Amino acid sequence: MSKVVALANQKGGVGKTTSTINLAYALAQQGKRTLAVDCDPQGSLTIYFGFNPDELEDSDSTLYAGLIGDKPIESLILGENPALIPASISLANAEPELLVKIMLSSQKVLRDKLKGVRDNYDFILIDCPPSLGLLTINALVAADLVLVPVKTDNLSFHGVARLFQTIEQIQADLNPTLRVLGILPTQYNPRNVHDNQILNGVRDALSGQSVNIFDPVNRSTVFDKATSLGIPTVAITPGSPSVLSYHQVAEALINIP
Ligand SMILES: Nc1ncnc2c1ncn2[C@@H]1O[C@H](COP(=O)(O)OP(=O)(O)OP(=O)(O)O)[C@@H](O)[C@H]1O
Numbered sequence: 001m002s003k004v005v006a007l008a009n010q011k012g013g014v015g016k017t018t019s020t021i022n023l024a025y026a027l028a029q030q031g032k033r034t035l036a037v038d039c040d041p042q043g044s045l046t047i048y049f050g051f052n053p054d055e056l057e058d059s060d061s062t063l064y065a066g067l068i069g070d071k072p073i074e075s076l077i078l079g080e081n082p083a084l085i086p087a088s089i090s091l092a093n094a095e096p097e098l099l100v101k102i103m104l105s106s107q108k109v110l111r112d113k114l115k116g117v118r119d120n121y122d123f124i125l126i127d128c129p130p131s132l133g134l135l136t137i138n139a140l141v142a143a144d145l146v147l148v149p150v151k152t153d154n155l156s157f158h159g160v161a162r163l164f165q166t167i168e169q170i171q172a173d174l175n176p177t178l179r180v181l182g183i184l185p186t187q188y189n190p191r192n193v194h195d196n197q198i199l200n201g202v203r204d205a206l207s208g209q210s211v212n213i214f215d216p217v218n219r220s221t222v223f224d225k226a227t228s229l230g231i232p233t234v235a236i237t238p239g240s241p242s243v244l245s246y247h248q249v250a251e252a253l254i255n256i257p
């Protein structure tokens with residue numbers, strides 16, 4: 001059965017979606033069957049994969065239809081390896097509708113829906129929205145592991161303690177087997193003193209805890225180029241230093257028992 005990894009951080013723009021697509025390709029390159037799930041109404045992952053969320057919305061073939069409607073989740077899968085379950089703006093309606101279902105344990109909807117496809121993949125990566133609402137809770141309940149991308153700037157690290165509190169709550173109440181895969185520092189400029197201070201601060205703050213901090217993903221304009229082309233950076237510049245960390249995270253995931 002597949003390992004399910006949620007990429008979560010309630011802070012916007014820290015690299016969740018970029019990490020999801022690059023990690024998905026890095027795993028696929030290693031021959032692992034990988035499914036990426038766009039769990040964000042912004043549909044960025046869907047766009048990064050080169051699809052148009054509006055067109056998919058018109059044909060009612062995005063995650064919303066599987067989560068709230070009764071479309072089988074398998075029927076929403078696009079592409080081969082990595083495959084994608086796309087999202088569109090209608091997913092924003094899912095939060096209030098999930099809330100209505102709260103008495104029916106709405107936090108577990110995504111987990112239950114993914115059960116049907118778990119055997120077909122080695123890895124399922126869930127790209128979370130920038131909030132700690134029910135979509136992120138659903139992802140964390142469906143996940144075995146959580147990877148936390150953190151931009152190496154001052155504001156971004158502030159929210160991590162809050163995210164870890166939420167993770168602990170979910171471990172206590174809803175998903176006792178959820179583990180933290182680690183923190184992935186992103187958009188790091190090794191020549192910038194500030195970035196280095198933040199990275200060292202992150203390492204100091206977590207030194208007492210057994211949280212793995214991966215080597216940072218360097219800042220590079222190739223990431224923006226990749227998103228505008230609808231292909232992942234690891235595919236455009238396979239050997240570049242900016243993507244080494246994604247291969248490292250892929251390796252860590254593959255080696256988890
Ligand atoms: N290592 C990097 N170097 C330079 N730019 C990057 C890097 N990683 C991501 N970016 C750029 O930063 C922006 C935000 O990245 P991304 O969409 O992955 O963040 P996010 O956390 O998913 O955002 P949101 O919270 O809105 O979902 C994008 O324009 C992306 O191309």
Ligand SMILES: [Mg+2]
Binds near residue numbers: 016017040127129
């Ligand atoms: Mg995103």
